[in-house]
Amino acid sequence: MTNNENIITVKDLVKKFGHFVANDHLNFEVRKGEIFGFLGANGAGKTTAIRILCGLSYPTSGEVKVGGFDIYTQRNQIKRNIGYMSQKFSLYDDLTVYENIRFYAGIYGLGRKEITIKAAMLMKRLDLESAKDKLIRDIPQGWKQKLAFSVAIIHDPKIVFLDEPTGGVDPIIRRQFWNLIYEAARDGITVFVTTHYMDEAEYCDRVTIMVDGKIAALDTPSALKKTYSATNMNEVFLKLARATMVA
Amino acid sequence: MENPSIIVRNISRSYGSVKALDDISFEILKGELFGFIGPDGAGKTTLFRILATLLLPDEGTASVEGLDVVKDFKKIRKILGYMPGRFSLYMDLSVEENLSFYATIFGTTIEENYNLIKDIYRQIEPFKKRKAGQLSGGMKQKLALCCALIHKPAVIFLDEPTTGVDAVSRMEFWEMLRRLKESNITIMVSTPYMDEASLCDRVALIQDGKIMKISKPDEIVADYRHELWAVRSGRFFELLSDLRAYPGIHSVHAFGQAAHVAFDKSGMTAEDLRKYLINNRHKDVVIEEIKPTIEDCFMELMSSEK
16 A cells, blocks of 8 residues: 555656656656556657666666666666566566466576476466466467566566566456456555556556656646646646646 | 459467457548548457558458458558557657658659658757657657558558557647548548547547447447436546446446447436436436447447457
8 A cells, every 4th residue: 555655765766868868857656555656648758768768778867766776776676676567578488387487586586496386376366276387478468477577576576577578468457467467456566657558657656747858747647636726637647748848 | 433443351379278350341532531440459450451561461461552461562661651659760860861761662762752751850850960869759650650551552541559648749740641531541540549530531439459330420329328427526536336226227438538328228317417416316317318438339339249
């Protein structure tokens, strides 16, 4: 559950590529256990920021802490305390269900014994025991989604980053996936999620909208709708993103 | 009745044991903006590739502007513009070079058909010396559309042009397609975004290699057979599970700030539901009757197919 403890703090984060400013003085905090929506048009700087938060790229300047660890000096600790999943890349198609679980658990640093126990638990919980030796490419999309998410949090991370996890999936699976997100948050995992589906923005505790490398808005969905006199998050998004395009 | 531009009869195509397309038939009229709406893996790209003469069907026949996709493939390629799902641009060529490359391949010039693309091309023309690889997603998409149009095709196929594109660029893209329709080009477009269905003249809802329904968007909505209600309360995820546990409810789906609840026609009332929710400690309960969206219809069709 959400409380006031901050799990991510970002102060004056700047990232430049040559003369191009991808992240322009970002300031925000993510609270422990919250579902934090990270929205923005293509090229607004979302991916750049996520890569920095995951310890994959250094900022040009600014102070960033993730899970209490410093982004410049404690990247390995950060990597051990986060999970990551995206729609584009998650599971290996030519490995089996069991092999994928073992592979990811190993990457995330679990020991051999722990892997066996966790893998069995996970397959039981997801009802995938009968599919243990099936190749990922042969299982239905809905199962893949659940499995991809479950392996991303197999090491009980403090934070899971979900980069467009529901892009292109069918409408029923898309909704089932948000139930998983919600359950993870209820279990205390902080969820940092990007999406292009504006209805999903409504399920977040707080939403930030990036425009041209800056944070244009950050608040709860209901407060944002109020501020921008909008009936839904799609209108909020269009108002913010369009305003700067015209300018 | 106008002449059909595209005719597909009983097309099937498998990859190994996976049936990507299962006995698909439909017609698209000349000048129509026709949408294929369905998730990844529904078979949209396979269908596009067959009609673009890049893949042979296992069974069935298809024609584009009266030309057979197997026998007349060379002729079809001359009259067809195709924008595949992944960008078809040369990333190390500039905007202008990409466009003139496509024009040259089709034996024409940018100048000759400039009129057709000018509305779209003007938006990227200030960047014409920039390499395609350095454009934003929205701009790449506009350039790819220009390249698909530069030889003035009779028909264009756009395979998921708006996937991974933000809400603003998506809206702009559809505005461009509406304007293109005025040039009487037949447009076949696919998308996983259900909300884009209403922007087409007709749509086919596609899932697991089968077309579940073909109709005008408003007719699809009119065919929805249940009473539908939008329900809200302060605790959203608890609301969903409590609603699912309520007897006599046909379906419950999350739609942003509200749950869409379909009643079986068994004399249930919104008042009964309100009492039940209040008994389950829900506050600020709001229940209102609504018209279904295409996404409601899609999920209803999906569950009735299974």
